[in-house]
Amino acid sequence: MAGALEGVRILDLTWGVAGPIGVLLLAEQGADVIKVEPPDGGPFRQTTGCYVWNRSRRSVTINLQDAEGIELFLKLLETADVLVESFRPGVMQKLGLGYDALEPRFPRLIYCSVPGYPSNSRHAGRPGYDALVQARSGEQYEQPGHRPGPVFLHTPQPSMATMYLVSIGIVAALRARELTGEGQHVETSLYQGVLGYTTQIWQYSENSTPQSRSMMQKTHPLSIHQASIYECDDGEWIHAAATSGMTPKKSPQEILGLPPAPSLREMATISPEERARREEETRAAYKKCKRDELVEQFHENLLGAEAIIPPEEMYAHPQLVANGMVAEVDDPELGPTTQIGIPFTLTRTPGEVKGPQPLLGQHNSEVFGELGVTDAQLEGLKAKGAI
Amino acid sequence: MFALEGIRVLDFGQFLAGPFGTMILADLGAEVIKVEPVRGDGMRMAGKPFLGCQRGKKDIAIDLKRPEGLDIAYKLVERADVVHHNMTKGTAERLKIGYETLKGIKPDIIYCNTWMYGEDGPLAYFGGLDPLAQAAGGLEYEAGPVHEGNPPLWCRFGMGDTTNAFQSVIAVLIALYHRQRTGEGQYVWSSLLNGGALCGSEGFVAKNGTAPPRAKLNKSQTGIHPLYRLYEAYEGWIQIAALKEAHWQALCAGIGRNDLLQDARYATAGARVEHRQELERELEAVFARRTAREWQNLLDGLDVPCEISVDTNDGETVLFDEDNVRQGLVTEYEHPILGRMRQFGHLINFSKTPGNIQGPPPLVGEHTDEIMKWLGYDGDTVAGLKADGVIYASDENYPWPW
Numbered sequence: 001m002a003g004a005l006e007g008v009r010i011l012d013l014t015w016g017v018a019g020p021i022g023v024l025l026l027a028e029q030g031a032d033v034i035k036v037e038p039p040d041g042g043p044f045r046q047t048t049g050c051y052v053w054n055r056s057r058r059s060v061t062i063n064l065q066d067a068e069g070i071e072l073f074l075k076l077l078e079t080a081d082v083l084v085e086s087f088r089p090g091v092m093q094k095l096g097l098g099y100d101a102l103e104p105r106f107p108r109l110i111y112c113s114v115p116g117y118p119s120n121s122r123h124a125g126r127p128g129y130d131a132l133v134q135a136r137s138g139e140q141y142e143q144p145g146h147r148p149g150p151v152f153l154h155t156p157q158p159s160m161a162t163m164y165l166v167s168i169g170i171v172a173a174l175r176a177r178e179l180t181g182e183g184q185h186v187e188t189s190l191y192q193g194v195l196g197y198t199t200q201i202w203q204y205s206e207n208s209t210p211q212s213r214s215m216m217q218k219t220h221p222l223s224i225h226q227a228s229i230y231e232c233d234d235g236e237w238i239h240a241a242a243t244s245g246m247t248p249k250k251s252p253q254e255i256l257g258l259p260p261a262p263s264l265r266e267m268a269t270i271s272p273e274e275r276a277r278r279e280e281e282t283r284a285a286y287k288k289c290k291r292d293e294l295v296e297q298f299h300e301n302l303l304g305a306e307a308i309i310p311p312e313e314m315y316a317h318p319q320l321v322a323n324g325m326v327a328e329v330d331d332p333e334l335g336p337t338t339q340i341g342i343p344f345t346l347t348r349t350p351g352e353v354k355g356p357q358p359l360l361g362q363h364n365s366e367v368f369g370e371l372g373v374t375d376a377q378l379e380g381l382k383a384k385g386a387i
Numbered sequence: 388m389f390a391l392e393g394i395r396v397l398d399f400g401q402f403l404a405g406p407f408g409t410m411i412l413a414d415l416g417a418e419v420i421k422v423e424p425v426r427g428d429g430m431r432m433a434g435k436p437f438l439g440c441q442r443g444k445k446d447i448a449i450d451l452k453r454p455e456g457l458d459i460a461y462k463l464v465e466r467a468d469v470v471h472h473n474m475t476k477g478t479a480e481r482l483k484i485g486y487e488t489l490k491g492i493k494p495d496i497i498y499c500n501t502w503m504y505g506e507d508g509p510l511a512y513f514g515g516l517d518p519l520a521q522a523a524g525g526l527e528y529e530a531g532p533v534h535e536g537n538p539p540l541w542c543r544f545g546m547g548d549t550t551n552a553f554q555s556v557i558a559v560l561i562a563l564y565h566r567q568r569t570g571e572g573q574y575v576w577s578s579l580l581n582g583g584a585l586c587g588s589e590g591f592v593a594k595n596g597t598a599p600p601r602a603k604l605n606k607s608q609t610g611i612h613p614l615y616r617l618y619e620a621y622e623g624w625i626q627i628a629a630l631k632e633a634h635w636q637a638l639c640a641g642i643g644r645n646d647l648l649q650d651a652r653y654a655t656a657g658a659r660v661e662h663r664q665e666l667e668r669e670l671e672a673v674f675a676r677r678t679a680r681e682w683q684n685l686l687d688g689l690d691v692p693c694e695i696s697v698d699t700n701d702g703e704t705v706l707f708d709e710d711n712v713r714q715g716l717v718t719e720y721e722h723p724i725l726g727r728m729r730q731f732g733h734l735i736n737f738s739k740t741p742g743n744i745q746g747p748p749p750l751v752g753e754h755t756d757e758i759m760k761w762l763g764y765d766g767d768t769v770a771g772l773k774a775d776g777v778i779y780a781s782d783e784n785y786p787w788p789w
Contacts, residue, residue, distance in 0.1 A: 004565035048601040049589035122710050127692035135626035138699030145608045150624050150696040154529045154604040160586045164553035169735040171560040172390035172415050176740045178567045184739035195731035197544045199439035202702025206726030212434040225518040225541045237539050239522035245475050245514025304515045308539045311525025311590025312598035322508025325581050338592040343585045344558040344577035
């Protein structure tokens with residue numbers, strides 16, 4: 001079976017990061033996704049990630065500012081189970097496409113909104129680009145960088161959390177619809193994505209001790225995980241010597257040719273100078289090693305380690321390959337590409353990567369044809385700017 | 388009605404990558420029973436990371452290595468819809484709670500395992516921590532950024548664990564939907580490695596093994612574009628996102644630098660990226676002259692997207708923000724030991740099946756007695772099993788006071 005969501009049709013009106021990936025995760029579990037784009041494609045279409053995040057769906061163009069465009073959109077909506085949109089709160093209402101307007105006509109529709117801030121937030125009217133939400137939520141200040149002050153998070157963290165909330169919200173609502181027969185409005189936002197990712201550090205409890213409060217506090221610049229990053233030969237880097245849950249055959253010190261690590265008790269008695277000297281000695285030992293050989297040695301000895309690589313090098317990772325997380329996708333613009341695969345596996349209904357990012361409006365005649373719109377009528381709509 | 392009304396989840400997980408996922412399922416209205424070792428979840432000592440992944444669960448503490456303990460677990464499985472954990476490969480089988488075994492007890496069970504690496508392959512048996520997923524997905528390299536000569540940077544939010552947990556939730560929900568339509572259960576899995584890779588998926592490989600150009604972080608870790616970055620103000624920092632032509636023109640007018648509009652080096656969006664360093668130097672000097680608050684007031688009036696980058700004092704101002712409380716983005720409850728607790732609230736708003744945050748993180752075995760009674764054990768048997776160390780119920784001598 002191609003995927004558990006076979007027979008579920010999603011209209012995707014999103015752009016950016018969170019919406020398209022949230023939809024992608026469902027498209028590759030069998031959902032039939034139709035991306036509804038403005039006739040000019042919008043500004044985000046050509047950003048690099050979109051080649052990956054917009055794949056496995058069909059594309060049609062509709063001008064939602066145009067009355068005939070809206071009419072066509074509503075006709076398409078008759079065939080859909082889910083609509084996903086990522087406009088600023090209020091935009092869909094202005095188009096006459098808000099949930100309240102659609103619900104009476106489409107009671108089974110699951111309508112998912114993904115704005116920057118929740119629609120009832122006092123910030124709802126503010127622009128919701130990812131980095132702006134990073135700033136306003138305080139996420140940038142929580143990340144210790146190589147200098148004091150807030151840090152721009154290269155991975156768009158708010159979006160990269162919210163993409164999961166989009167998928168979760170939609171499937172939970174599909175499940176509820178099986179029980180009640182009713183659709184509903186589901187909303188999540190980049191701001192809520194931030195909250196999800198900070199669960200380990202943003203908490204308050206009245207009776208917690210000073211020790212527990214300091215446990216996850218921001219330290220600048222080092223934290224325990226930052227401190228286990230080491231430079232190797234040739235300017236390459238390793239994240240080294242983490243636990244594997246198994247009993248190691250050799251210690252990191254044995255592998256690196258260093259004196260044995262002090263016990264925790266000894267550690268407490270070592271002077272700061274001596275500690276710094278040992279740290280320097282350790283860093284020097286790493287610097288002499290070839291990164292890839294060292295990763296291999298750590299793994300052979302049942303210690304955790306990973307090479308720190310730019311993302312495009314990850315597709316050579318043997319475990320990522322074994323996970324089916326490396327997909328070959330023939331893109332109509334870029335040619336053959338290697339991209340990520342499907343990040344979770346349902347063994348009975350595994351789903352599949354269904355194809356590259358479609359060209360803008362590639363499926364206009366196919367999809368609108370299914371609605372009974374003839375090619376001649378499409379030409380007319382095109383001439384009027386409705387599609 | 389809640390979206391996961393009537394769904395019972397058994398959570399055999401510990402630490403983060405498993406328990407955070409089942410917490411999200413609980414927030415959607417599932418009944419989640421945490422099956423905890425009698426000596427406690429290995430993460431309890433860490434405080435916040437534990438508390439951030441456990442709310443709303445019932446808790447029974449069982450020694451699964453004792454046959455009587457395993458019997459109790461099997462009785463729970465008979466009554467469950469979902470089994471969820473993050474043990475490394477092979478561990479559940481050794482504990483006799485692997486999928487094949489539990490499927491024999493409950494044929495339509497949905498069984499989710501979610502851990503570091505993956506089902507098969509050279510590292511399948513390795514456990515691992517969040518930073519390894521961040522390294523392998525290219526995230527630490529990009530955050531440094533190493534290509535500018537900086538060391539790599541580990542992201543403090545630990546999203547390797549969190550992404551993995553979210554993925555497991557999606558897999559479980561889709562499997563539940565499938566079961567509803569067909570009656571079939573199944574085995575599902577996800578990994579931290581896959582989550583890290585998805586977060587780094589902007590980097591992919593096209594023709595000749597090269598990566599299509601993508602936006603890269605600058606050396607000062609302030610942004611990826613002269614008009615999509617942080618600037619240090621006279622006081623504070625401001626993030627701008629002047630990505631459209633109209634924003635650029637309004638920005639230049641607002642900062643009193645209409646001359647930049649005439650400058651050929653900045654005439655087009657492409658030119659502004661090409662002359663990124665010069666433009667950033669110009670803007671750095673401008674923004675340093677006023678406070679972030681003044682800049683925001685000014686730019687808001689001109690519709691130039693921007694935000695002050697705020698320091699929340701480790702989330703405190705977020706958790707105590709009245710507007711967040713009003714919206715249910717923050718939740719508060721009473722913990723028997725920790726007193727009043729605050730955590731984030733609803734991550735998703737449903738118009739007809741609201742979320743259900745069911746209460747504080749449980750104590751070890753807090754609901755052992757209640758659950759044992761529900762399973763049909765009489766008081767004497769329960770007392771005997773407790774005395775024998777097969778089960779545990781927390782009492783006033785709770786061993787992990789924070």
